Amino acid sequence: MSRQFTSNTRPIPILVYHQIALPPAKDRPFRSLYVAPDAFARQMAWLKRWGYTGLSMGALQPYLLGKKQGKVVGITFDDGYLNNLEHALPALSRQGFSSTCYAVSGLLGKTNVWDEGVGIAQTPLMDESQIRQWVRAGQEVGSHTRQHIDLTAADEAECRVEMTLGKTGLEAAIGQPVDHFCYPYGRYDARHVAALDELGFATATTTQRSRCHGQTDLLQLPRVPVLRSTSLPVFWLKIATAYEDRRKK
Numbered sequence: 001m002s003r004q005f006t007s008n009t010r011p012i013p014i015l016v017y018h019q020i021a022l023p024p025a026k027d028r029p030f031r032s033l034y035v036a037p038d039a040f041a042r043q044m045a046w047l048k049r050w051g052y053t054g055l056s057m058g059a060l061q062p063y064l065l066g067k068k069q070g071k072v073v074g075i076t077f078d079d080g081y082l083n084n085l086e087h088a089l090p091a092l093s094r095q096g097f098s099s100t101c102y103a104v105s106g107l108l109g110k111t112n113v114w115d116e117g118v119g120i121a122q123t124p125l126m127d128e129s130q131i132r133q134w135v136r137a138g139q140e141v142g143s144h145t146r147q148h149i150d151l152t153a154a155d156e157a158e159c160r161v162e163m164t165l166g167k168t169g170l171e172a173a174i175g176q177p178v179d180h181f182c183y184p185y186g187r188y189d190a191r192h193v194a195a196l197d198e199l200g201f202a203t204a205t206t207t208q209r210s211r212c213h214g215q216t217d218l219l220q221l222p223r224v225p226v227l228r229s230t231s232l233p234v235f236w237l238k239i240a241t242a243y244e245d246r247r248k249k
Contacts, residue, residue: 039200
């Protein structure tokens with residue numbers, strides 16, 4: 001396939017969340033990746049008040065390609081946590097927003113086992129029926145590989161299996177195409193970008209920090225992290241100013 005690049009004339013932020021839940025005890029690692037449900041609900045309400053529409057990657061794509069114009073924000077969730085369904089979905093639905101949740105096809109209904117080695121608490125992931133509930137509610141599912149592997153630590157054959165079965169496994173679960181991908185841990189190289197292109201993915205998101213500007217590879221899109229400590233004033237700065245653009249590596 002021929003690679004596509006963004007053509008938007010105004011910067012578009014793609015927000016990235018992980019868990020929408022109260023954080024664990026202060027001695028636990030990666031507490032920053034938890035956003036409390038009430039904080040998330042406030043952020044969505046303020047987005048609407050500021051005139052933005054929150055969109056899934058599929059709905060955002062025409063804006064990234066310059067085919068549509070408007071005040072839009074991409075909303076993404078990494079890993080497929082059940083608390084996204086329980087706590088994020090109601091807030092999204094109240095504002096009429098859509099979003100993309102990147103799920104791990106081989107771990108549906110299990111926990112974030114890839115985090116065990118670093119001491120992150122094990123948390124339930126959505127199972128097949130819950131993933132379908134997410135989609136029926138107007139949200140989107142993207143792929144985060146089959147087992148949440150570090151692509152840069154795997155050989156080409158394993159990467160191809162992970163990317164392929166990550167996609168087809170989710171498609172079988174929801175009965176719809178899965179066209180959007182997120183690199184686990186944000187780790188990848190040019191081989192993985194090319195493989196995603198061959199598999200027909202429309203977009204892929206990274207952990208590179210920035211809003212999306214014109215002439216960005218749709219298979220290497222940067223995002224804007226929203227963390228436990230992100231106050232509403234900083235949330236606005238991340239979306240409406242060059243605050244995140246300056247953090248681009």
